[in-house]
Amino acid sequence: MKKILTIQDISCMGKCSLTIALPILSAMGMETVILPTAVLSTHTMFKNFTVKDLTDQLLPITAHWKELGVKFDAIYTGYLGSAEEIEIAKKIFADFGGEDTLIFIDPVMADNGKLYAAFDMAYAKLNAGLCGAADIIVPNITEACFMTDTEYKEVYDEAYILELLDKLAGLGAKTVVLTGVSLSPGKTGVYGLDTVSGRHFIYQNDRVDASYHGTGDLFSSVAVGALMRGLSMEDAFRIAADYTADTIRVTLEDPKEPWYGVNFEETIPALLKMLEEEEKKQK
Numbered sequence: 001m002k003k004i005l006t007i008q009d010i011s012c013m014g015k016c017s018l019t020i021a022l023p024i025l026s027a028m029g030m031e032t033v034i035l036p037t038a039v040l041s042t043h044t045m046f047k048n049f050t051v052k053d054l055t056d057q058l059l060p061i062t063a064h065w066k067e068l069g070v071k072f073d074a075i076y077t078g079y080l081g082s083a084e085e086i087e088i089a090k091k092i093f094a095d096f097g098g099e100d101t102l103i104f105i106d107p108v109m110a111d112n113g114k115l116y117a118a119f120d121m122a123y124a125k126l127n128a129g130l131c132g133a134a135d136i137i138v139p140n141i142t143e144a145c146f147m148t149d150t151e152y153k154e155v156y157d158e159a160y161i162l163e164l165l166d167k168l169a170g171l172g173a174k175t176v177v178l179t180g181v182s183l184s185p186g187k188t189g190v191y192g193l194d195t196v197s198g199r200h201f202i203y204q205n206d207r208v209d210a211s212y213h214g215t216g217d218l219f220s221s222v223a224v225g226a227l228m229r230g231l232s233m234e235d236a237f238r239i240a241a242d243y244t245a246d247t248i249r250v251t252l253e254d255p256k257e258p259w260y261g262v263n264f265e266e267t268i269p270a271l272l273k274m275l276e277e278e279e280k281k282q283k
Contacts, residue, residue, distance in 0.1 A: 005096065018034050018036060045213050083122070133172070187205065208245050239271075
């Protein structure tokens with residue numbers, strides 16, 4: 001069984017970060033080790049949420065693991081709330097990484113042309129430095145722009161995306177994958193670059209006209225799990241994109257439609273079926 005460490009916050013209620021990563025990766029057959037950076041009563045779309053920062057616990061916890069000789073097949077980071085946590089993530093990569101450990105970074109910090117309220121350009125630059133230690137990074141277009149000093153555009157063409165990918169490659173990651181890329185009306189998906197071979201890959205599916213908290217976490221968690229199950233880069237990201245879109249559709253059909261997150265619990269069986277069908281094709 002593959003062992004994955006995921007480093008991000010945990011919201012006790014509201015589907016995002018660790019409350020998505022842990023069940024998704026576990027369902028995909030991974031032993032999932034969590035390192036919570038903070039505990040929130042709910043995610044930040046709720047009013048009056050409480051927060052307990054756990055930054056001071058991260059190094060003692062990982063020092064204990066080091067004493068135990070723990071090894072990980074993958075380390076997957078999501079939302080890191082401060083510059084200090086970025087520096088700690090670098091140390092964790094150094095202590096537990098290696099040729100046999102996949103480093104997967106989702107540099108969660110911005111969307112729709114703006115940084116999240118807690119962050120500034122100094123944080124964006126630190127996140128760019130962290131991405132240099134990764135095997136795979138999955139920024140959205142806004143995050144890519146902030147990390148590469150590129151003008152953000154709502155309307156763009158393929159040349160703009162290729163330029164962004166080249167700039168991201170300069171950060172040092174082995175594979176860079178832009179998410180939320182739309183190159184034709186009604187479509188969205190991913191555009192990737194293997195910086196070692198220079199090969200590009202693209203996948204577009206139908207855009208679902210809805211937005212929910214945590215869908216990026218869902219996408220990244222599925223991609224990590226699929227890669228750990230041995231799928232190719234293209235197949236892993238295709239399944240992650242399709243599954244995320246299908247889960248949004250299922251949530252839209254829910255008469256109660258929980259605004260604070262997607263009903264991924266209902267669609268886990270469909271995800272496992274997608275994986276099994278893909279793995280059968282490759283045998």
